[in-house]
Amino acid sequence: MRSFPLALSAAAIVAVALVPVAPTQAAALPAIQITKIHYNSPGSPDNGANSSLNGEWAQLKNTTSRAIDLGGWTLRDKTTRPDHVYRFGTFVLGPGKTVTVRTGKDRDTATTRYWGRAGGTFAYIWNQTSDTGYVRDRSGKLIDSCSYNNSRAAWIDCR
DSSP states (O other), rough: OOOOOOOOOOHHHHHTOOOOOOOOOOOOOOEEEEEEEEOOOSSSSOOOOOOHHOOOEEEEEEEESEEEOOOOOEEEOOOOOOEEEEEEOOOOEEEEEEEESSSSSOOOSSEEEEEEOOOOGGGGGSOEEEEEEEETTTOOOEEEEEEETTTTEEEOOOO
Protein backbone atom coordinates (compact mmCIF):
# COMPACT_ATOMS: atom_id res chain seq x y z
CA MET A 1 0.00 0.00 0.00
CA ARG A 2 1.37 3.36 -0.95
CA SER A 3 0.93 6.44 1.13
CA PHE A 4 0.86 9.93 -0.25
CA PRO A 5 1.87 12.96 1.69
CA LEU A 6 -1.01 15.32 2.29
CA ALA A 7 -0.11 18.92 1.75
CA LEU A 8 -2.73 21.47 2.69
CA SER A 9 -2.25 25.16 2.72
CA ALA A 10 -3.07 27.14 5.87
CA ALA A 11 -5.98 28.75 4.01
CA ALA A 12 -7.48 25.33 3.22
CA ILE A 13 -7.24 24.30 6.87
CA VAL A 14 -8.91 27.52 8.04
CA ALA A 15 -11.64 27.17 5.42
CA VAL A 16 -12.40 23.65 6.58
CA ALA A 17 -12.41 24.70 10.23
CA LEU A 18 -14.85 27.57 9.63
CA VAL A 19 -17.59 25.64 7.89
CA PRO A 20 -20.79 26.78 9.61
CA VAL A 21 -22.82 24.15 11.37
CA ALA A 22 -26.56 24.71 11.56
CA PRO A 23 -27.84 24.58 15.14
CA THR A 24 -30.40 21.97 15.92
CA GLN A 25 -33.80 23.54 15.65
CA ALA A 26 -35.72 23.91 18.89
CA ALA A 27 -39.21 22.51 18.96
CA ALA A 28 -41.77 25.13 18.02
CA LEU A 29 -43.95 26.42 20.82
CA PRO A 30 -47.59 25.39 20.66
CA ALA A 31 -49.91 28.18 19.50
CA ILE A 32 -51.61 28.09 22.90
CA GLN A 33 -49.29 27.08 25.73
CA ILE A 34 -50.12 26.24 29.33
CA THR A 35 -47.67 28.51 31.15
CA LYS A 36 -48.63 27.93 34.81
CA ILE A 37 -50.91 25.81 36.94
CA HIS A 38 -51.53 27.02 40.50
CA TYR A 39 -52.81 23.77 41.99
CA ASN A 40 -52.68 24.48 45.72
CA SER A 41 -54.77 27.54 46.56
CA PRO A 42 -53.42 29.73 49.34
CA GLY A 43 -54.64 29.27 52.88
CA SER A 44 -55.56 26.24 54.86
CA PRO A 45 -57.73 24.34 55.02
CA ASP A 46 -59.03 24.18 51.46
CA ASN A 47 -62.69 24.34 52.36
CA GLY A 48 -64.23 24.87 48.93
CA ALA A 49 -65.13 28.52 49.49
CA ASN A 50 -65.25 30.54 46.26
CA SER A 51 -62.15 32.54 47.23
CA SER A 52 -60.25 29.29 47.77
CA LEU A 53 -61.50 27.83 44.48
CA ASN A 54 -60.40 30.97 42.64
CA GLY A 55 -56.93 30.58 44.18
CA GLU A 56 -56.61 27.50 41.98
CA TRP A 57 -56.01 28.34 38.31
CA ALA A 58 -54.28 27.62 35.02
CA GLN A 59 -52.78 30.23 32.74
CA LEU A 60 -52.66 29.93 28.95
CA LYS A 61 -50.61 32.04 26.55
CA ASN A 62 -51.02 32.75 22.86
CA THR A 63 -47.44 32.30 21.61
CA THR A 64 -48.21 33.50 18.08
CA SER A 65 -48.33 36.93 16.43
CA ARG A 66 -52.02 36.54 15.54
CA ALA A 67 -55.24 36.43 17.54
CA ILE A 68 -56.65 32.94 18.14
CA ASP A 69 -60.36 32.20 18.50
CA LEU A 70 -60.59 29.82 21.49
CA GLY A 71 -64.34 29.25 21.07
CA GLY A 72 -64.93 25.52 21.62
CA TRP A 73 -61.39 24.84 22.91
CA THR A 74 -61.06 22.93 26.17
CA LEU A 75 -58.87 22.88 29.26
CA ARG A 76 -59.00 19.85 31.51
CA ASP A 77 -57.07 17.82 34.02
CA LYS A 78 -56.12 14.13 33.87
CA THR A 79 -59.41 12.74 35.16
CA THR A 80 -62.02 11.59 32.68
CA ARG A 81 -64.86 13.19 34.63
CA PRO A 82 -66.90 15.38 32.29
CA ASP A 83 -67.26 18.08 34.98
CA HIS A 84 -63.47 18.54 34.90
CA VAL A 85 -63.58 20.05 31.41
CA TYR A 86 -63.62 23.82 30.91
CA ARG A 87 -64.97 24.75 27.49
CA PHE A 88 -64.25 28.21 26.17
CA GLY A 89 -67.30 30.03 24.87
CA THR A 90 -66.91 33.04 22.62
CA PHE A 91 -63.38 34.20 23.36
CA VAL A 92 -60.46 35.48 21.29
CA LEU A 93 -56.97 35.56 22.80
CA GLY A 94 -54.79 38.29 21.32
CA PRO A 95 -51.24 37.74 20.10
CA GLY A 96 -48.79 37.29 22.98
CA LYS A 97 -51.62 37.63 25.53
CA THR A 98 -52.47 35.35 28.45
CA VAL A 99 -55.75 34.24 29.99
CA THR A 100 -56.18 32.79 33.47
CA VAL A 101 -58.87 30.15 34.02
CA ARG A 102 -59.89 30.14 37.70
CA THR A 103 -61.79 27.21 39.20
CA GLY A 104 -64.48 29.17 41.08
CA LYS A 105 -67.14 31.67 40.06
CA ASP A 106 -67.08 35.34 39.05
CA ARG A 107 -67.64 37.48 35.98
CA ASP A 108 -65.49 36.60 32.93
CA THR A 109 -63.15 39.33 31.67
CA ALA A 110 -60.70 39.69 28.78
CA THR A 111 -57.90 38.28 30.96
CA THR A 112 -59.71 35.93 33.37
CA ARG A 113 -62.29 33.20 32.77
CA TYR A 114 -64.12 31.26 35.48
CA TRP A 115 -64.82 27.53 35.48
CA GLY A 116 -67.91 28.14 37.63
CA ARG A 117 -67.26 25.38 40.15
CA ALA A 118 -68.82 25.55 43.62
CA GLY A 119 -69.89 23.22 46.34
CA GLY A 120 -67.18 22.35 48.82
CA THR A 121 -63.98 20.39 48.72
CA PHE A 122 -65.00 18.26 45.72
CA ALA A 123 -65.22 21.36 43.53
CA TYR A 124 -61.44 21.64 43.09
CA ILE A 125 -60.01 20.65 39.70
CA TRP A 126 -56.25 20.39 40.18
CA ASN A 127 -54.90 17.66 42.47
CA GLN A 128 -52.44 18.91 45.08
CA THR A 129 -49.92 16.10 44.60
CA SER A 130 -49.82 15.39 40.86
CA ASP A 131 -51.94 16.03 37.80
CA THR A 132 -51.76 16.97 34.13
CA GLY A 133 -53.44 19.85 32.32
CA TYR A 134 -54.45 19.49 28.67
CA VAL A 135 -55.48 22.11 26.11
CA ARG A 136 -57.32 20.90 23.02
CA ASP A 137 -58.62 22.83 20.05
CA ARG A 138 -62.27 22.71 18.96
CA SER A 139 -61.63 19.55 16.90
CA GLY A 140 -60.19 17.76 19.95
CA LYS A 141 -56.56 17.90 18.83
CA LEU A 142 -54.11 18.11 21.74
CA ILE A 143 -52.32 21.46 21.56
CA ASP A 144 -50.36 21.44 24.83
CA SER A 145 -50.07 19.67 28.17
CA CYS A 146 -48.31 20.28 31.46
CA SER A 147 -47.71 17.74 34.24
CA TYR A 148 -46.58 18.10 37.81
CA ASN A 149 -45.72 15.75 40.64
CA ASN A 150 -44.80 17.83 43.68
CA SER A 151 -46.98 18.15 46.78
CA ARG A 152 -44.51 20.56 48.42
CA ALA A 153 -45.10 23.32 45.87
CA ALA A 154 -48.23 25.34 45.17
CA TRP A 155 -47.75 25.84 41.44
CA ILE A 156 -45.75 24.81 38.40
CA ASP A 157 -44.17 26.91 35.67
CA CYS A 158 -44.87 24.94 32.51
CA ARG A 159 -42.73 26.99 30.10
